[in-house]
Amino acid sequence: MRVLVTGHRGQVGGPVAARLRDRGYEVVGFDRVDGADLLNLPALKRAAAGCAAVVHLAALAHDSAGSPDEIMAVNVIGTWHVLLAAETAGARRIVHFSSAQVFGTAEGERLPAYFPIDDALPRLAMRPYGLSKRLTEDMCQGFTARTGIATIALRPVAVWGPDRCRRTCERWRADPRSEWEPYWEYGAFVDVRDVATAVEAALTAPLEGHHRALLCAPDIAATAGALEQAARLAPDVPVTERTRYEADPWCALVDCAPARRILGWQAVHGWPYKG
Numbered sequence: 001m002r003v004l005v006t007g008h009r010g011q012v013g014g015p016v017a018a019r020l021r022d023r024g025y026e027v028v029g030f031d032r033v034d035g036a037d038l039l040n041l042p043a044l045k046r047a048a049a050g051c052a053a054v055v056h057l058a059a060l061a062h063d064s065a066g067s068p069d070e071i072m073a074v075n076v077i078g079t080w081h082v083l084l085a086a087e088t089a090g091a092r093r094i095v096h097f098s099s100a101q102v103f104g105t106a107e108g109e110r111l112p113a114y115f116p117i118d119d120a121l122p123r124l125a126m127r128p129y130g131l132s133k134r135l136t137e138d139m140c141q142g143f144t145a146r147t148g149i150a151t152i153a154l155r156p157v158a159v160w161g162p163d164r165c166r167r168t169c170e171r172w173r174a175d176p177r178s179e180w181e182p183y184w185e186y187g188a189f190v191d192v193r194d195v196a197t198a199v200e201a202a203l204t205a206p207l208e209g210h211h212r213a214l215l216c217a218p219d220i221a222a223t224a225g226a227l228e229q230a231a232r233l234a235p236d237v238p239v240t241e242r243t244r245y246e247a248d249p250w251c252a253l254v255d256c257a258p259a260r261r262i263l264g265w266q267a268v269h270g271w272p273y274k275g
Contacts, residue, residue, distance in 0.1 A: 007059065038082065096137075099156065102137065103121045104130055115186075118214065154199070157188035157190055190215045215267070219271035222250075
C-alpha cells in the first residue's frame with residue numbers, strides 16, 4: 001500500500017514511517033523539514049496522488065509551538081487540506097493524530113471528572129492546541145459523513161521512548177516533587193513503538209465510519225501505584241472500576257478500550273521502574 005505520512009520526520013512520525021516501511025508499505029513523506037507546508041493544498045494533492053491511505057501527524061504540537069493563530073491555521077486548516085487531498089487521491093482511509101489534550105485535563109488545565117480517563121470523557125479543552133484537536137476530530141467526522149471515507153482519530157497521551165522513561169525516573173528520584181509539580185499528568189504515557197503499531201492497526205483493521213481512540217501504556221508512570229497517587233494528588237476525583245487497580249496496582253489511569261475493540265491494539269511497553 002502507498003501511504004502519505006505527514007510529519008514523517010518528527011519524533012513520532014519518524015518511528016511511524018520506519019515501522020510502515022519495515023512492514024512493506026511505500027511511504028510518501030510530507031514534512032516542513034523538507035519545506036513542505038500543510039497550508040499549500042496543491043502540494044499536498046501532489047504528494048497524496050496514488051496513495052490508498054493517509055497518516056496525518058504533522059502539526060504544531062503544543063501551545064508553545066506557535067502563536068494561537070498559527071496553531072489554529074496549521075492544525076485546523078492544514079488538516080482540512082489533508083482531508084481534501086486524500087479525497088482527490090481516492091484514498092479510502094485517513095489516520096488522523098489527535099491528542100488526549102482534547103479533554104482539557106493536561107498541564108493543569110483541569111482535573112478529569114473521573115478515573116480512568118476514557119474516550120467518553122467530555123472534550124473541554126480551550127487552549128489553542130487542545131481546542132484545535134477538538135475541531136479536527138469533528139472535521140474528520142463530518143468529512144466521513146460526506147464522503148464515506150473512513151477516518152480514525154488517534155488520541156495518544158504523552159509519547160515517550162525508552163530514554164525518556166529512564167530520564168524521567170532519574171529526575172523523580174533526584175527531585176521527588178518533580179513528579180507532580182508544576183502539574184501532575186496522571187502518570188500517563190505511551191511508548192512511541194506502541195504508537196507505531198497502533199498506526200499499522202488503524203490502516204489494516206476493518207473500519208467504516210469515524211472513530212476516536214486513546215493510546216496509553218498499560219501502566220502508570222509513577223513512584224507509587226495508581227490508587228495511591230490518585231488519592232494523594234486528586235482526592236476529589238472518583239475512581240470507577242476500582243477492582244482493576246486492586247488486581248494491578250500499577251494499572252494506568254487511562255482506559256484504551258476502544259483501541260482494543262476497534263483496532264485490536266494494546267500497548268505492550270509498560271513502565272519499567274515499578275516499585
